[in-house]
Amino acid sequence: MLFDPSFIREAAAVYAGKRQHVYGVTHNDSYRYTVRRNIHRLEKALIMRPRRKVFGSDYIGETINALKKIYITDVANPQRKMEIKWFVDVLTSYFETVDRVGSIESSYSVFKELVSEVSNLNRGSVPFSRSDSPALPFGYDDLFTLFRRRRSVRWFQDREISRDLIDKAVVAALQSPSACNRQPFEFRVLEGDVCREASKIPMGMSGYGEKVPVLVALVGKLDAYFEERDRHVIYVDGGLVSMSFMLALETLGLASCPINWPDIERLEKKMDNLLGLSLWERPIMLMAIGYPDPDGGIPFSEKSPLEAVRVYEAG
Ligand SMILES: Cc1cc2nc3c(=O)[nH]c(=O)nc-3n(C[C@H](O)[C@H](O)[C@H](O)COP(=O)(O)O)c2cc1C
The missing domain is CATH 3.40.109.10 (NADH Oxidase)
Structure with missing residues (x-):
């Protein structure tokens, strides 16, 4: 009564995903996910205040290795091209900004060789200032x-x-x-x-x-x-x-x-x-x-009042 076998199925799905992420060879999604995550981490590090001189050294090697796995196929794929551009632009900005000590310099060499083909992509997919966000029209x-x-x-x-x-x-x-x-x-x-x-x-x-x-x-x-x-x-x-x-x-x-x-x-x-x-x-x-049927009924579905769901916790 206290144990529901659906937990086992959930765990099986989680482990199948993990296995696919680490060993998946039939498709390159796991490499993409690794690069997306790490590019995101680099973007966050690039906007940090103050920004450190050396950052990303513990995962830049993993990032470049994963990028290598997908680069050739994805750069030629119109659906992936903008994603690759984002990766390349952020990495270019990263390598220009960081002190390229130790493994960062060796990753940089691999990166330079890898991306020479797409150097014509302009370099806009990098962190930007809030003041450059579009104005709200409503x-x-x-x-x-x-x-x-x-x-x-x-x-x-x-x-x-x-x-x-x-x-x-x-x-x-x-x-x-x-x-x-x-x-x-x-x-x-x-x-x-x-x-x-x-x-x-x-x-x-x-x-x-x-x-x-x-x-x-x-x-x-x-x-x-x-x-x-x-x-x-x-x-x-x-x-x-x-x-x-x-x-x-x-x-x-x-x-x-x-x-x-x-x-x-x-x-x-x-x-x-x-x-x-x-x-x-x-x-x-x-x-x-x-398209909604104009005569179709819609449950009223009263929503909770503010006071019932909002709690401020202040020191
Ligand atoms: C996660 C989720 C599951 C839901 N499942 C059903 C469903 O199985 N059948 C259904 O008719 N409506 C379903 N609904 C719609 C809810 O009944 C509805 O969102 C709720 O009563 C509030 O009404 P509202 O969406 O009109 O604001 C679901 C809504 C959510 C968010």
Whole structure:
């Protein structure tokens, strides 16, 4: 009664992710995740006040080694080119800034040789000042209106949704924060029969699921991590990106309803089969999306008052 076997499945997924991160040879995602994390650490070190003369020495070798593994394929891949540019720009800035003592100098030699081919990329993907951020064209009240307007919608028009709109919402959502900027997730957009099949799997869609025009399954990737302590990050990052996605949909005239993903073995197996998920890939949540039926009811869903949830702790 006190022990639920779903913990074992969770642990198996965490260890499969860790194994894939360390030994994965069939794809280069683990190297990408390593470089993304370390580039993020270097950017943070570059903006530190005061900045140290020597920094990053304990992970620069690992970073350059991982970059070497992916560089040739990714620099030629239009989908990865900007990511590679970010890596190269930050590393260039790092090597220009740091005192290149010991292993830093040897990593620099490897880096220089590696990136000579893309020296024509301009060098903009580096830390910038807050004063260079875009100005906000709206204020709190407008944002509050958007938040109030987003409500879980379960009744949709029978109307096709352009993939361009979904893609736009994903692009906006990708601006969300994620731990060490790893972005360890994938948006699986389910249309047609796949959508209908998937809508039968979670338990929270009974009564309206079959009429949902499109479902998005947000899939978390545990191969982004090499330590158990990060096993919850896919859920945090996944929640943040999902919220941004649903808000973006709202600005495009679409509505959504988040759907709970229950941790139940037989349901997970069904979803794994339908989406072809690996052991280290876990559904985080589903989102029903579509054009809202203007006559469809929406639960009132009173929100908690400020005083019930806000506690200041001051010394
Ligand atoms: C993680 C999560 C899981 C949810 N699961 C379901 C679900 O399985 N079925 C459903 O109809 N609604 C689901 N919802 C929608 C909630 O019921 C809804 O967000 C809540 O009642 C507040 O209403 P609002 O979204 O309109 O503000 C879920 C929401 C979240 C955030």
